[in-house]
Amino acid sequence: MGDKLHYFDYAATTPADPRVIASMCECLGIEGAFGNPASSSHAAGTKARSLVEQARAQVAALIGAEADEIVWTSGATESNNLALKGYADAATGKRHLVTSCLEHKAILDTMASLEARGMTVTYVRPSPDGSIGVEAVKAALRSDTGLVSLMLVNNEIGTLTDIAAIAPLVRAAGALLHVDAAQALGKTPIDVKAMGIDLLSMSAHKVYGPKGIGALYVRREVAARIAPQMHGGGHERGLRSGTLATHQIVGMGTACALAASGMEADTQHIARLAERLLDGVRDLEGVTQNARAARRIVHTLSLTIGLPGFFPFMLAADLAVSSTSACNSASGAPSHVLSALGLDAEAASRTLRFSIGRYTTPEDVDRAIECIRTVVAQCAPVAACAREA
Numbered sequence: 056m057g058d059k060l061h062y063f064d065y066a067a068t069t070p071a072d073p074r075v076i077a078s079m080c081e082c083l084g085i086e087g088a089f090g091n092p093a094s095s096s097h098a099a100g101t102k103a104r105s106l107v108e109q110a111r112a113q114v115a116a117l118i119g120a121e122a123d124e125i126v127w128t129s130g131a132t133e134s135n136n137l138a139l140k141g142y143a144d145a146a147t148g149k150r151h152l153v154t155s156c157l158e159h160k161a162i163l164d165t166m167a168s169l170e171a172r173g174m175t176v177t178y179v180r181p182s183p184d185g186s187i188g189v190e191a192v193k194a195a196l197r198s199d200t201g202l203v204s205l206m207l208v209n210n211e212i213g214t215l216t217d218i219a220a221i222a223p224l225v226r227a228a229g230a231l232l233h234v235d236a237a238q239a240l241g242k243t244p245i246d247v248k249a250m251g252i253d254l255l256s257m258s259a260h261k262v263y264g265p266k267g268i269g270a271l272y273v274r275r276e277v278a279a280r281i282a283p284q285m286h287g288g289g290h291e292r293g294l295r296s297g298t299l300a301t302h303q304i305v306g307m308g309t310a311c312a313l314a315a316s317g318m319e320a321d322t323q324h325i326a327r328l329a330e331r332l333l334d335g336v337r338d339l340e341g342v343t344q345n346a347r348a349a350r351r352i353v354h355t356l357s358l359t360i361g362l363p364g365f366f367p368f369m370l371a372a373d374l375a376v377s378s379t380s381a382c383n384s385a386s387g388a389p390s391h392v393l394s395a396l397g398l399d400a401e402a403a404s405r406t407l408r409f410s411i412g413r414y415t416t417p418e419d420v421d422r423a424i425e426c427i428r429t430v431v432a433q434c435a436p437v438a439a440c441a442r443e444a
């Protein structure tokens with residue numbers, strides 16, 4: 056074992072692809088496209104503008120949207136805030152919202168802030184398999200429901216939501232459908248038109264792009280129903296003001312173009328490694344995979360090491376794995392996703408999220424297996440004592 060870090064936290068963030076980094080570097084210096092994309096009177100501005108528009112088309116192409124339906128933001132957190140608060144600020148009637156208990160904090164905390172402002176929110180509970188059921192969403196819809204917000208892929212357990220089945224119900228109820236696709240982009244095909252999505256949040260740093268840039272897809276027909284949250288200058292069709300960050304935007308565009316062309320190869324590579332990891336721990340007593348029966352992406356594996364005496368800190372330091380989603384790690388509270396699945400606080404605290412990515416190698420996986428087998432062997436005597444007691 057060398058000093059190498061075996062990184063299994065791609066769901067928290069990914070390193071930027073070298074091709075992304077190269078494209079970004081060309082937008083910063085005096086020789087590059089450093090101009091303000093809003094400066095239309097000289098070549099420095101128009102050069103930056105054309106790169107920004109190329110990136111907009113690259114992002115749009117990955118989700119089946121038109122380029123002018125993409126609004127740049129600072130990330131999926133801002134995209135979620137713009138979609139939800141933007142709807143609430145512009146809403147005239149319909150003040151009931153629907154979401155699920157499995158959402159990211161960027162949705163749940165935003166929903167709480169809207170409740171404090173007098174909106175009502177229904178939180179759909181997941182099915183026992185860890186997915187968000189179509190029938191459960193249908194049952195939550197009311198005549199005054201104005202917006203439904205659901206994640207396409209869950210960040211802790213990797214479950215997929217059947218958005219294509221839910222969308223017609225939402226539209227029939229006269230509500231808008233917002234989808235948090237931060238964990239789905241580049242991992243599973245997205246077609247906003249075919250799936251019936253009105254608003255969709257994206258983030259570059261989950262898909263081998265830079266941190267600090269994201270986008271919100273706003274279907275052309277619903278743009279007037281979203282009130283801007285950032286005023287000044289009227290950039291992005293008035294929906295989000297501020298000088299565009301050319302290098303970040305170009306990085307996200309390149310990342311999305313690479314995701315589009317490489318999704319199949321990435322997925323095959325990751326599926327093979329996920330299988331290798333599971334094969335290496337399958338025989339271990341007490342190790343269970345959460346949400347196994349649900350429709351899932353292969354990239355994210357949630358494993359509970361259900362042995363008394365096991366603590367995530369016992370894993371070797373060269374293994375970068377998340378004991379809960381990074382967002383919950385900050386607060387130290389037990390994962391709301393695992394609680395919603397029915398895990399008690401103890402089981403949740405013994406749960407590890409392995410997320411696999413483009414640069415994961417078989418050697419990384421073998422090291423993970425070795426670490427898991429070592430801690431399980433360490434805990435076995437404690438578990439045996441607990442059984443006898």
Ligand SMILES: *Cc1c(COP(=O)(O)O)cnc(C)c1O
Nearest residue numbers: 130131132159161210237238258
């Ligand atoms: C990471 C993530 C976010 C937040 O995205 P940022 O770009 O980091 O703000 C929102 N939703 C989900 C599901 C995520 O995984």
